[in-house]
Amino acid sequence: MLIDFCRFPADLAARYRARGYWIDEPLTRALDESTRATPEAIAVIDGDRQLSYRELSDAVANLADRLRRDGLGRGDTAVVQLPNCAEFIITFHALLRAGIVPVNAIYSHRQLEMGNYIQQLKPALLIGDHAHELFATGDFLDGLTTRGQAPRRVILKDSPDADTALSAWLAGTGQARLPADPTPPDEVAFFQLSGGSTGTPKLIPRTHNDYDYSIRASAEICGLDRQTRFLCALPAAHNFTMSSPGILGVLHAGGCIVMAPSPDPAACFRLIAEHRVTVAALVPSAVQLWQRHAALAGPPAPLRHLLVGGASFTPEIARAVPDVLNCQLQQVFGMAEGLVNYTRLDDDPETVMSMQGRPISPDDDIRLLDETGRPVPDGQPGALSVRGPYTFRGYFKSPEHNSQAFDKDGFYHSGDVVIRRPDGYLRVVGRIKDQINRGGEKVAAEEIEALLMRHPLIRQAALVAMPDAMLGERSVAVIVSNGSVKSSTLRRHLRDLGLADYKLPDRFHQTDSLPLTHIGKTDKRRLREMLQAADARQGVPA
Numbered sequence: 001m002l003i004d005f006c007r008f009p010a011d012l013a014a015r016y017r018a019r020g021y022w023i024d025e026p027l028t029r030a031l032d033e034s035t036r037a038t039p040e041a042i043a044v045i046d047g048d049r050q051l052s053y054r055e056l057s058d059a060v061a062n063l064a065d066r067l068r069r070d071g072l073g074r075g076d077t078a079v080v081q082l083p084n085c086a087e088f089i090i091t092f093h094a095l096l097r098a099g100i101v102p103v104n105a106i107y108s109h110r111q112l113e114m115g116n117y118i119q120q121l122k123p124a125l126l127i128g129d130h131a132h133e134l135f136a137t138g139d140f141l142d143g144l145t146t147r148g149q150a151p152r153r154v155i156l157k158d159s160p161d162a163d164t165a166l167s168a169w170l171a172g173t174g175q176a177r178l179p180a181d182p183t184p185p186d187e188v189a190f191f192q193l194s195g196g197s198t199g200t201p202k203l204i205p206r207t208h209n210d211y212d213y214s215i216r217a218s219a220e221i222c223g224l225d226r227q228t229r230f231l232c233a234l235p236a237a238h239n240f241t242m243s244s245p246g247i248l249g250v251l252h253a254g255g256c257i258v259m260a261p262s263p264d265p266a267a268c269f270r271l272i273a274e275h276r277v278t279v280a281a282l283v284p285s286a287v288q289l290w291q292r293h294a295a296l297a298g299p300p301a302p303l304r305h306l307l308v309g310g311a312s313f314t315p316e317i318a319r320a321v322p323d324v325l326n327c328q329l330q331q332v333f334g335m336a337e338g339l340v341n342y343t344r345l346d347d348d349p350e351t352v353m354s355m356q357g358r359p360i361s362p363d364d365d366i367r368l369l370d371e372t373g374r375p376v377p378d379g380q381p382g383a384l385s386v387r388g389p390y391t392f393r394g395y396f397k398s399p400e401h402n403s404q405a406f407d408k409d410g411f412y413h414s415g416d417v418v419i420r421r422p423d424g425y426l427r428v429v430g431r432i433k434d435q436i437n438r439g440g441e442k443v444a445a446e447e448i449e450a451l452l453m454r455h456p457l458i459r460q461a462a463l464v465a466m467p468d469a470m471l472g473e474r475s476v477a478v479i480v481s482n483g484s485v486k487s488s489t490l491r492r493h494l495r496d497l498g499l500a501d502y503k504l505p506d507r508f509h510q511t512d513s514l515p516l517t518h519i520g521k522t523d524k525r526r527l528r529e530m531l532q533a534a535d536a537r538q539g540v541p542a
Ligand code: J2J
Pocket: 193, 194, 195, 238, 239, 240, 241, 243, 244, 308, 309, 310, 311, 312, 313, 331, 332, 333, 334, 335, 336, 337, 340, 356, 414, 416, 428, 431, 437, 440, 442
């Protein structure tokens, strides 16, 4: 049962209800309420299409009904992969309404990631995009069939075949509307994707209650209202884009979402001007691109408010936001596992430029620990662990990993190293998880190392983060091989395994042996120092 993966202890659940965080409503509540309040207001703009709240809700109910009349519903799961488009929002809500539990894959995910989610979830339904390379040939679906993993139903956006075309599934059934049948509010509503630090991507069960609270609170903290026009430029499936305050926060506030295919500044500035966008959310690397563009083209005029998060943001670049982009900055430090921190709109400028915010909830219980697990005092860096009303209680079917990721009190170790000010504000200063944060996109070192080791000539592999002026970090694969292997060969090897492009190492470096720690693990700190020294010798800029 999916409930087994998201159960909060009864005492905490009672407290979260008593304090009004959990309101026992389905996650479709935000859309339902705003549709009742302002049915004719525009909810989504996608290219030259505009959907009012009423039209959006109708499309959601149509798709939910079609799926249920096709025999899908409670007890089923779905793997969804759509680009930034209105259908992303429709599909997500329709699946919730029908009680089907989805995971939204990132659009850049390929065979390896998608195959993995399918293997873990055994979904009855796959919703994808016919234009995605996965469906360019029949190989991906045939492979699933061969492995006995083919979902019962495959629906594709823009499929030329009427049977599988999402547009056909969005048309009404002509039959009486079925009542909504979502999973219970304290059970899994959907799975979020973990940035990961292990060999296989992990799924994060999120309940209606916990996610809905984070959305209501985020919308309030970010000052969203019916006048909000939000640019959805980061991948829609990302937790930041969905919930901080994101797509769902805007629907809660009764505002309007303007879909952008990517954060490309030229296209985004056009959309901002055309649709009078007021709020946008970006990762730091995209902020730099926007700043460069604005220096030439002028600021994106109607934009008043920019949320920045997902990766470390230097105060120097942060300080330029109000001048160069002519809007208010709000920093956000969040994670798909739960905890989200924001700077507040009335914070003093120094706090906004130099801190990553404070938690959403008074009941976000944060502990900062030293290497021995003892609490560190304010002002000292410590490893963050957290428990609270919207932080998950365990990865899906990962008992071993969960025993490492949580302490005995149910606190989740996020792997971030942060400093806390006495007033509760946090600054992210480092990381102990074995991950590369490549411009906000997370790469689990272990996953790439294991895939590299599958090449017959590779004896050892280690993936490390090196500083990058644009991305913040880039990935370098250090390999020990039998004879020399070209970078292009290794890149092709990883692509042939079906790995998403953003996870391909930015650089390969061959060496004779990897430095080891005293317990015999690869010493990545030493490795980074060696790489830096080698770069300095060769005059490569840091
Ligand atoms: C430094 N590191 C940060 C920040 C996240 C809102 C915003 C972001 C995410 C997200 C999210 C950071 N400064 N401001 O889910 O709701 C790094 C940390 C964190 C990890 C989580 C949201 N903001 N990070 O980025 O699940 O290392 O969520 O643990 O993708 O990103 O990554 P993810």
